[in-house]
Amino acid sequence: MNLNNTNFLNGLNKNQSKAVQHFEGPLLVVAGAGSGKTRALTHRIAHLIVEHNVDPSEIIAVTFTNKAAREMKDRLEILLAKRMAESQLLKPWSSLESIEKNEFRSKIYRQINQELWIGTFHALFAKLLRYDIEKYKDKEGLSWTRFFSIYDEKDSLSLVKEIILQDLQLDPKRFDPKKIRWSISNAKNKGILPEQLERDAESQRIKVIAQVYNLYRKALSANNSLDFDDLLLIPVQLLKQNHQVREYWHQRFKHVLVDEYQDTNWTQYELIKLIVSNGKNPSEFKNWEKRSVFVVGDADQSIYSFRAADFRILMSFQNDFDNSTDSKVSNSLVKLEENYRSTSTILEAANCLIENNKERLDKVLRATRGKGELIKLTKCDDEIAEAEAVVHRLRIINAGDETFSWGDVAVLYRTNAQSRVIEESLVRWNIPYIVVGGLRFYDRREIKDIIAYLKLLINPSDSVSLLRILNVPKRGIGKTTIQKFNDAAAELGVPLWEIVSDPEAIRSLGGRSAKGLLEFQELLTYLKNKVDQFAPSELVQLVMEKSGYISELIATATDEAEERRRNLQELVNAALQYQEDNETANLEGFLASAALASDADNKDTNSDRVTLMTLHSSKGLEFPIVCLVGLEQGLFPSYRSLDDPSSLEEERRLCYVGLTRAKERLFLFHALERRLWGGMREPSIASNFLTEIPSDLIEGDLPLSGGTSLRRERNFERLTRIDRHNNNFDSRQSSTLSPSNAVRKTFSGPMPGQSWSIGDKVVHSFFGTGQITHVFGKEEKISLAIKFDGMSPKILDPRLAPIKLIKDN
DNA sequence: CCGAATTTAATTTTT
């Protein structure tokens, strides 16, 4: 291809160029926030193709989200189209008509992008499995066909539930399906199979989990279905056991690139190794000729350990892949330490915060921009006041700045549940906004229903989907009928579909449900005949109409039904979009993209709306203005991280991610009390993270920093008020208190120098007795996590809260 | 078998 008049190094700094020019062998790019890592990645791919003449089909690039993949493809397309146009027409890209630009882009798309494997681990290995899953030989004889369905979390949970309730008849109170599903997922992400889990089981409980796991795997196979974890685990096993398959993919993917390497888990790491070094120990792998593995990541932004990600994989990359003992540091590591995104104030705050972590790879992040404004901290009475304060800030900025756009703003929070209050305030003030994340589009009931029909058309063994739609819309097929059929299927060891579609079985039933079943069977036969002749979007439409789903919604005639109809129309649009993006569109492909899509993928980036999202989904994005809300102990950091230093460090990294999203201005908020689920107010104390940011970078209501704050006054007031109303507090408790406590209780306020430790029992004048589960901070900054009977753990400041220690003996 | 009414549990974070 004739693209040689320019190279892809223009406008890159020294280390970025070094990364882009890397050709053979392993390279770790440690890339801090805002240091231009996506740029390095895309430019390197372009460089490989153009300068090193690498065939696009030999490149595999793994991203963390679909959105990142799409962005990379887009940027690559523009990059290459630009070079192609400029070398052919000898005039600058910007002088081209947009129709010309598009022509070049579509040329690049067909010649190059179509060949590249760019996507998430899940999407790419699902694609690989469509080729090779039938070659997989399971030790227990389990197998899958290339028409497998992909189960999302809900589907797989319903399967686990069924096993726990029906097959094993366990008490779901003792064996919570959600927790067990989670344990299974964890095992899968570590590459552990049921037999090993059973063998290493240290408790009866784990044995039971292994048993469920075992049945669950069998059920998945019987349904010809895979869960998210299988999309990675099955390829690992397949590549390990089948030399030919492994050899093929090893030869094919000569250049492997991984983005967000700090968030890879064990299974993903195995996959990389298998492909890169063909199953050999990668540190002994020598044949790097025209091959490379190129990973980009930042250990400080590792925030997915709950999904079994382990940033030590990143930290040991050089040990794993680089066998050139002499020049390790210079040859297989490049650091991008210049931040082009944030003001130096924001950056310094983030740097100081993250320095509190112990487990880190040495790295600094240097500012390239001016100081900018101070960070503003706002203390609010409760979560409603917090939301109002956010909106108030934004309105002030909006009024004072002509160039301001609502799209410049992101409001970030720790949990999805926090979005609602903010939304209410935004609605009240008529500010346009969009919530990303939360409930996935494809998780909506009506969408899942239609998708279930489509899955069934391709994969009749998929009983989870079958059960979902057998009586949706209503066909008079009730619980008892379904149970009967289900039992029969289990007994005969055949998929439920075989029974449901068996005329004999139907005839053995009474008239009412038989009619419905015949109807259903006819419908599916009719639809099945259409699969090959119609595009996915047409099939969606067809299912919606012929199943009677739409007419039922019309008949219902409520606002909710109307909304559902609109969503279904969106599904048709999604299918159309999919067809546009993929020349080789088919129903399997559409279903896979639906299963692996996330809500964040569909975010419309250039609309003039405030973006609301969790800190997790903000990773990789940037905004001129960031509002970070809910900075309170127990919320952020989450109370579940308080008893575990490494989780707390992960929360801190999450905070680091949040701070570094901001380019110009950063606003922090915390509330003094918060309603959790519409019920009781919970007192909250400011997040310890706030105290880790140097106070000279912040203006506003500094937390816990001496002086008499409003918060203290209020809490003292509450303390005395409770004591007044509860005047039998002392006398009621005194009989159970030891003498030393009897002395202590003569203090009327908080006790100075009191020491608290985990396990201590305390009595609270309002919550009753509880036990300390965690102590964090000390002296001025101390706070306690206390579990009271029948309540979620509370985070309290012992110097302010009306609590007293009880001696155990 | 269906739908309405009532109760219950749930809040990290996501491919």
Place this chain on the structure above:
DNA sequence: TTAAATTCGG
């Protein structure tokens, strides 16, 4: 507060 699960009357 809300969604999902359970119960009960027709």
